[in-house]
Amino acid sequence: MNKKYAGSELNLTAIQNIPEINPDDDVPHIINRCLTDQNLDLKNKDILVIAQKIISKSEDRFVDLKTVKPSEKALEISKKTDKDPRLVESILGEANEIIRAEKGILVVEHKLGHILANAGIDRSNIARTSDHVLLLPKDPDASARKIKNYFQGLYKIKIGVLITDSIGRAWRLGTTGHALGSSGIKTLMDLRNNEFDRDGRLLQSTVIGVADQIASASTLLMGESSEGTPAIIVRGLDLCDDSDTVKDLIRSAEEDLFR
Amino acid sequence: MNKKYAGSELNLTAIQNIPEINPDDDVPHIINRCLTDQNLDLKNKDILVIAQKIISKSEDRFVDLKTVKPSEKALEISKKTDKDPRLVESILGEANEIIRAEKGILVVEHKLGHILANAGIDRSNIARTSDHVLLLPKDPDASARKIKNYFQGLYKIKIGVLITDSIGRAWRLGTTGHALGSSGIKTLMDLRNNEFDRDGRLLQSTVIGVADQIASASTLLMGESSEGTPAIIVRGLDLCDDSDTVKDLIRSAEEDLFR
CATH class of the missing domain: 3.90.1660.10 (CofE-like domain)
Known part of the structure; x- marks a missing residue:
């Protein structure tokens, strides 16, 4: 995985007019209809970011x-x-x-x-x-995979899908977007002993939580109250990867000093 | 402050070719020269996000x-x-x-x-x-204010400036962008007892760490090794506010359960 996963532009677009989602609604189909209505499409390497709330509703997690x-x-x-x-x-x-x-x-x-x-x-x-x-989706990685497969089949492209939530944090006030589930996207970027800094020094501790950063970026457009924009297209990153999951972002209990 | 601080598009642009910064370099002047070289400009309500590293270098925090x-x-x-x-x-x-x-x-x-x-x-x-x-800037809010004032004077517009760093977190692996200093921008969005959800229910606990989300979004474009893109323009948010600082994001020690 090359470190150059970003170009010089990052563009996020909120998919508009997604209706209230009910149990058994077909979320990827509904999102695709909204895309079409707005003359939007998904391009190769796009990341589709979806708020967990509509996934939970469609999966009847009430x-x-x-x-x-x-x-x-x-x-x-x-x-x-x-x-x-x-x-x-x-x-x-x-x-x-x-x-x-x-x-x-x-x-x-x-x-x-x-x-x-x-x-x-x-x-x-x-x-x-x-x-x-409303509970979280039962298996957000599986939910993400289902949506990824739908769009990859439809458009014959590679995309990533992230399921996100707004989560509180230790030490700092305010929630920020975090990745809860993912498919087809690198979630953690480990540059240790692999990449060099501007002075040719081998990086020793740089591990980047890219999926959480994408989740935070997307959450800026989602809004938290009545906006109703729970799906965002993120364009400009090259993070397609089928081996990563959100579990890679979780610090193991043994290595966690803040429990 | 209205909750509608985001439209349907968010665009981030990395300012290219910023040279190695040395003590006493005039960072806003250098950034402006790079903007001009790329036919970029700053528009009203833009947020200029700058990595702390170049601020620290210009302030000789070696x-x-x-x-x-x-x-x-x-x-x-x-x-x-x-x-x-x-x-x-x-x-x-x-x-x-x-x-x-x-x-x-x-x-x-x-x-x-x-x-x-x-x-x-x-x-x-x-x-x-x-x-x-390299130590952090001595007073990142003041550094941000100085840069904001430079560009506001030059372009006769209102902008926000964020100084950011990549910070590790409790519970999760990987660093994410966080706000270290700010000027002219809302950092924390408190919707409690003020805004309503889609069902007309008064929001009771929604407080959003918007500045940290912007920092995370920008850090995706900055890179961590040799890319050298430490300044990002964020366009599409309406968060101009002169009363907020990054201190609003810090949980007080008394209310912090994770020390």
Whole structure:
């Protein structure tokens, strides 16, 4: 993998007028219809970035909290965090491990490996009753692969697909876009002992979280409230790669000093 | 501040052929010359993103490790982390507090408030002897302000300037672009109790780290080794704001559960 994965221009385009997505909707088909309506197309090496929310909706990852019976443990953590015990039960159901539980805060290791507040469970923009919440897609890499295959078959090109979420961070305020799932795209760029700096010095510690940077760039165009632009075309990068996944971005628990 | 800070397109352009920057070089003047050479200009509301490295070089933030005498404390931490004791001394000189010190790892709270491995001190791409290291700019907000004022005066427009660095993160591998300094730009977008989602539900927890997202987007074009494209024009956002600084992005120590 060459380091020159970017030219001198990067262009991001929001796909407009994507309708509210419901369970069993065919997301790649709907996105393609919106592309056609706007005289847009996908080109070779484009990266299609999609907000996890519409993937979760299409995969019917809704939970009606009225149907959730909190366990003893959920009741206990609910008291500590001041969160709805049914929501806490849902969070625990999605989690491998509790990382921090304080008043107003419940950070866990999600089953997918990501460290996430509330296990990434969302209550906003879900177009259901106030008792409904939305879980992350079950297998975001598989969701990304399905969409990639659809468009690669249709356009006879190579593209990458990223599924993203807005995630809180240690040390800094504000969420930023992160990669949750991917297919056909390099996610981590390891230049160690491989590339040289301007002075001919071998780079010793440069590893770049490219997929998270693409997710952050795309999230700038997605908006967070009522904009409804959950799919973005990113053009100008050369990152097609079938061997990488989002798991490459996750620091192993053993090497993680901040749990 | 309206939530509609992005249109449907975001365009990033790398400014080419910026020469090696030396102490006392006039960075905004040099950038402007490169812009002119490429028939580029800055437009109203553009954000000019600049890698901290060239700011540090122009501000002569070089330290020759041969001149550094390690303290007792630096020698002790050097042993624990397996790092050059003179480098450790330099890191401690830039730090408020040690956050983690382990074999190969020294994470501190920088005087600027950021949590950074090695206090952001860099050894690569610095065009000096192998004993030279480069500290972060002393006051990145002031550096950004100076550059903003130069271009605003020249072009009679409003722009934002971000100074960025590639920073490691808790939980995830790979560095991503982060904002270190800013002027004339909104850095954190707080939609809480202000904006509504698609279902008319008042957003309760949406705070977006927009400046870090812009930094990540720009870093994709900057490259990390020998590309030499440390300045990027970001076009398509409406984030001009004179009240925000990068300090708004830093989680206070009291509210930080991951130190």
